[in-house]
Amino acid sequence: MPTTQARRRRPRGAAWIRAWWPSVWPPTLAFVVAILAWQFLPGPMGLPVYILPTPSAIWATAVDHGPEFVSAIVLTSVTSFAGFAISAVLGVLGALVMAGWKPLERTLYPYAIILSTVPIIAIAPLVVIWFGTGTLSILVITFIVGFFPIVANTLVGLQSASSTSVDLFRVYHASKLQVMLKLRFPTSLPFIMAALKVTATLAVIGTIVGEYVAGTGGGNGGLGYIVIVASNRLETAYVFAAAIAAALLGILFFALASLLSMRVLGSWHESAMKAEQ
Amino acid sequence: MRMIAGLTRPSEGEIRMVGAEGDRQDVSIVFQDATLLPWRTVLANVALPLELRHVSRREREAAARAAIELVGLGPQVKALPRQLSGGMRMRVSIARALVSHPPLLLMDEPFGALDEITRQQLQNELLRIWSQERCTIVFVTHSVMEAVFLSTRIAVMTPSPGRVADVFDVPIAYPRSDDLRTTPEFSAQVAAVSRSLHRNMAGGTPC
Numbered sequence: 324m325p326t327t328q329a330r331r332r333r334p335r336g337a338a339w340i341r342a343w344w345p346s347v348w349p350p351t352l353a354f355v356v357a358i359l360a361w362q363f364l365p366g367p368m369g370l371p372v373y374i375l376p377t378p379s380a381i382w383a384t385a386v387d388h389g390p391e392f393v394s395a396i397v398l399t400s401v402t403s404f405a406g407f408a409i410s411a412v413l414g415v416l417g418a419l420v421m422a423g424w425k426p427l428e429r430t431l432y433p434y435a436i437i438l439s440t441v442p443i444i445a446i447a448p449l450v451v452i453w454f455g456t457g458t459l460s461i462l463v464i465t466f467i468v469g470f471f472p473i474v475a476n477t478l479v480g481l482q483s484a485s486s487t488s489v490d491l492f493r494v495y496h497a498s499k500l501q502v503m504l505k506l507r508f509p510t511s512l513p514f515i516m517a518a519l520k521v522t523a524t525l526a527v528i529g530t531i532v533g534e535y536v537a538g539t540g541g542g543n544g545g546l547g548y549i550v551i552v553a554s555n556r557l558e559t560a561y562v563f564a565a566a567i568a569a570a571l572l573g574i575l576f577f578a579l580a581s582l583l584s585m586r587v588l589g590s591w592h593e594s595a596m597k598a599e600q
Numbered sequence: 601m602r603m604i605a606g607l608t609r610p611s612e613g614e615i616r617m618v619g620a621e622g623d624r625q626d627v628s629i630v631f632q633d634a635t636l637l638p639w640r641t642v643l644a645n646v647a648l649p650l651e652l653r654h655v656s657r658r659e660r661e662a663a664a665r666a667a668i669e670l671v672g673l674g675p676q677v678k679a680l681p682r683q684l685s686g687g688m689r690m691r692v693s694i695a696r697a698l699v700s701h702p703p704l705l706l707m708d709e710p711f712g713a714l715d716e717i718t719r720q721q722l723q724n725e726l727l728r729i730w731s732q733e734r735c736t737i738v739f740v741t742h743s744v745m746e747a748v749f750l751s752t753r754i755a756v757m758t759p760s761p762g763r764v765a766d767v768f769d770v771p772i773a774y775p776r777s778d779d780l781r782t783t784p785e786f787s788a789q790v791a792a793v794s795r796s797l798h799r800n801m802a803g804g805t806p807c
Contacts, residue, residue, distance in 0.1 A: 487635050494605045494629045495649045505652075509639050591639045591680055 376560035381567070384560040392549070396568050399530055399545035402458060403576070406465025407526035411519060413466075414473030418511075421474070422481040423503060432478060439471030443529055447536040461533035461545070468529030469522040476518035480511025513592050516584035523576035531569055546572075601708055601740055605629050617704065628697035629706040632713055634689035636681040642668060643677050646696045653700075660699075667695040670729055687718040691725070698733055707739045711746070720778070723749055727776060744797060748789045749781065756796045765800040768793055 358378060365375045372380055385392055421428040447464050454460040484507050492502045534547025544552070546565045553561040602608040603615055605627055628649070636645045643664050644651075650660035668677055671691040681689060690710060697705055711719040723746060730737060741747050747754050748770055756766040770789060772780065780786050 485633075485635070487631050487633050488637070490602075490605075490607055491629065491631070491635050492652070493607055494627060495652045497652045501652055505648075506637070509637065512639075591682060 373557045373559045376563055380560045381563045384558070385564040388561065388564075391543070392564065392568075394543050395546050395549050395565070396572070398543060399527070399534065399547065399569070400572055402461050402533075402545060403465055403526045403530035403572070406462045406530060407469050407523060407576070409462075410466045410469030410522070410526070411473055414470050414518075415477050415515060417470075418474045418477035418481060419503065419508070422478060422507065423499070428478070432475075435471050435474045435478070438467075439475050443468050443532055447532050450533075451537045456538045458537075460537040461530055464533035464537075465526050465529040468525045472522055472525070473515070473518045476514045477511055480514025481507045483514070484510040513588055516580075516588055520577060520580040520584060523580040524573040527569065527573040527576055601629075601706055601738065604704070604738065605706055626700070626702050627704045627706060628700065628702040630690075630693050630697045630708065630710045632709045634681075634686075634693040636689055636692055638681050641678050641680060642673065642684075642692050645681070645692055646699050648696060649700045663699050664695075667699040668692075670698065670732065671695045672725065685718075686714055687722060690714065690722060694726070694729070698729070698735075701733070701735070703735055705735050705737045707737060709740055709742065712742070719746075724778065726750065727774065731775060744790050744794050745781070748786060748793060749776065754793055756793065756800055758800045766796040768796070 362377045362379060365372075365377055376384075421431060443464060446467060447460075450463050450467070451460045454463055481503075488506055488510075489502065492506055497505070530545065531547035531550070534545040535551055538544070538548065546569045549565040550562055550569075553559075553565065603610050604617075637648070640648075643661060646667050647660040647664040650663060655663075665677065668674060671694055673688060673691055673695065676684065676688065676692075681692070684692065693710070697707075711722050714722065726737075727750065739747070739750060751770050754768040754770060755764050756768070757763065758765050768789070772785065772789070
């Protein structure tokens with residue numbers, strides 16, 4: 324008996340609102356209450372603006388620093404995206420090469436694991452010593468943050484094809500390259516997508532940590548630079564603005580990675596299909 | 601089974617196939633797990649053996665469509681494995697095995713994971729397909745009834761080490777229908793094979 328399509332049609336219009344409303348209004352209400360409390364409580368409580376600025380103060384500061392703030396956001400976004408993209412591409416390629424040549428994999432895999440766990444905070448100053456202050460160091464730091472987790476996860480994915488599937492390919496006299504491209508690589512895609520989602524947010528953190536340590540090398544600073552300079556001057560509202568922008572950037576990156584994951588896996592993998600509902 | 605398929609090297613002795621050229625055996629295999637690639641459609645899954653041989657897209661898609669029709673899944677050509685039932689996935693696996701028209705088809709307990717009704721349906725289907733393809737089929741099963749229903753010859757094997765203990769001929773004519781399962785002729789054959797099986801199970805090491 325044929326099974327029915329696994330994907331249900333999403334209810335549209337009024338039905339859609341009714342379906343989503345119960346899970347939407349409680350967090351939204353909590354958010355509104357929190358914002359109002361944050362806006363109106365610090366004053367009467369006597370909290371000075373340099374300890375806890377109100378949302379309106381934060382907004383005002385952001386607008387005041389307009390062009391500088393925007394260019395910082397752009398710089399941090401571009402740097403973290405570039406570092407992330409390079410680490411993703413090289414990470415996957417590196418894993419493919421390692422998987423294709425056992426001796427290489429056995430030599431390097433332990434280091435990939437170890438290096439993916441070292442805190443970037445500890446490595447960042449070393450990178451600045453080697454690559455100088457400025458954008459190159461920041462890119463390298465962002466790259467390191469993403470590269471090793473992606474290599475490690477892709478390798479696991481490449482090894483996770485069932486032995487029956489591999490047998491199948493062998494019976495049909497498939498070459499090693501065919502097995503890699505047509506079986507192992509597609510099997511590793513769910514692992515790669517999962518690693519990308521995690522690494523996307525880590526990349527933003529990496530860039531900001533890099534900006535703390537590497538400064539600007541003479542150009543404009545990113546969000547991390549703003550945080551360091553503004554906190555030194557006790558311009559707390561500006562620090563908040565930069566921090567919130569950074570958090571939103573991280574969320575945006577994660578959302579983009581999730582979207583990519585759904586496009587790539589959507590039609591055939593369980594993890595992407597559950598996300599639809 | 602694995603040695604015939606070229607997956608394992610024999611530790612001693614040799615395997616000879618009529619019509620095989622040297623080392624390269626043209627053999628297809630169906631496992632108990634349908635082993636379909638979940639990111640490919642039915643059509644692309646069935647075309648896989650030809651794709652691995654670098655057959656042109658047009659040729660292999662035509663051959664795949666023919667194989668899919670043969671197993672009775674024409675409407676599902678563009679479906680993905682996750683949309684199919686267990687029985688349908690097994691049919692796709694069989695279509696894939698037949699797409700290259702191999703002289704020898706290996707089937708390793710292919711219906712073991714299916715419910716009884718689907719299992720009997722597929723046994724009938726297999727006989728129908730075989731009457732058209734006419735390849736040699738080596739079929740491994742734990743079901744004596746399945747063995748007697750499908751085969752021309754049955755080899756009863758001992759548990760490890762696996763040796764051929766007995767060979768039976770099944771002189772029942774094809775085409776065979778479901779009614780056969782309740783005839784005395786069938787029961788007698790099943791009884792004979794079962795006796796041999798139990799005799800030889802007792803002598804070996806426990807599973």
